[in-house]
Amino acid sequence: MTHLPRALAFATAILAAGMLHAGQVRVAVAANMAAPLQKIAADFERATGHEVVPALGSTGRFYAQLRGGAPFEVLLAADDDIPTRLEREGLAVPGSRFTYAVGRLVLWSLDPHGVDPQGNVLKQLPRGKLAIADPRIAPYGAAAMQTLTHLGVLAAWQPALVQGESIGQAFQFVASGNASYGFVALSQVMSDGRIGRGSGWIVPAHYHAPIKQDVVLLNGGRTSAAALAFLEYLKSEPARATLRGFGYDVGRH
Known part of the structure; x- marks a missing residue:
């Protein structure tokens, strides 16, 4: 001792x-x-x-x-x-x-019924704003534009786009209700292996550059x-x- x-x-x-x-x-x-x-x-x-x-x-x-x-x-x-x-x-x-x-891109809405699991909402006439990160400086924003182009709906959604400087700001536009939808990072909305709140469509990886x-x-x-x-x-x-x-x-x- x-x-x-x-x-x-x-x-x-x-x-x-x-x-x-x-x-x-x-x-x-x-x-x-x-x-x-x-x-x-x-x-x-x-x-x-x-x-x-x-x-x-x-x-x-x-x-x-x-x-x-x-x-x-x-x-x-x-x-x-x-x-x-x-x-x-x-x-x-x-x-x-x-x-x-x-990274993986997801189309996300705070509304639990806002985005269907196939992302067909993008093929409908826009209702509300769609937030993306600035594609000139944010890779997730560039991937969002590539996805809209791949689906052939960029022209229809162009007037509804709102840009954040980063994917963080794009997420905030949706989380605050200032945009109905947003292309965000899956990591921002995933919890315990699934989308934690709202609704989302995980964009197929081949719709945009890795x-x-x-x-x-x-x-x-x-x-x-x-x-x-x-x-x-x-x-x-x-x-x-x-x-x-x-x-x-x-x-x-």
């Missing part, structure tokens, strides 16, 4: 020493990843002691910010094009990029232990299981 305080002091010192090495990683995060990242970040912190400091937005907007010197260390993109460009332009670490998820989502280590994170650990953690089974739970295809690394 006389050695117990000494043992406790030693254990406390070891724990404190470990926390001294913990760091933060500044991550630019595509808006569709908001909910999955919240869980992944919490699990990552418990596993490593490192903290994720996220900023949510559109991948295209982050690209412009990074070219202007924004101090992010990791980019979790909504596509594979921007991370490739960042590598090519010398703003990211060569060879660090990989696909962490493939939404391959890449992560890349930015130059600012080149020497960051936290940033390097975060990239490795994204390859782990716990992280991949979380992504699968939100409707992503995680493929193989």
Whole structure:
């Protein structure tokens, strides 16, 4: 018993020493990843002691910010094009990029009867607004436009379109009732393996280009232990299981 305080002091010192090495990683995060990242970040912190400091937005907007010197260390993109460009332009670490998820697009309505399981509502005359992310800067927005084109209904729905800067804003248009429908990320509406509220139609993957989502280590994170650990953690089974739970295809690394 006389050695117990000494043992406790030693254990406390070891724990404190470990926390001294913990760091933060500044991550630019595509808006569709908001909910999955919240869980992944919490699990990552418990596993490593490192903290994720996220900023949510559109991948295209982050690209412009990074070219202007924004101090992010990791980019979790909504596509594979921007991370490739960042590598090519010398703003990211060569060879660090990989696909962490493939996203799925869903036509969603807050109305439980608003969207039928086959998406035939798109073949009817528009009733209300249809929200999409800006297709010029948001990959999910580009996929939405490709879907409307594939179905031959773009001209009919064009006057009803409302654009958000990111898929997060497109989702908010529908969630707030300012749009009757929206093309959003499946991860934004999936809960326990199904659409949690409202109604939706999961767009067949061949209706649009694959939404391959890449992560890349930015130059600012080149020497960051936290940033390097975060990239490795994204390859782990716990992280991949979380992504699968939100409707992503995680493929193989």
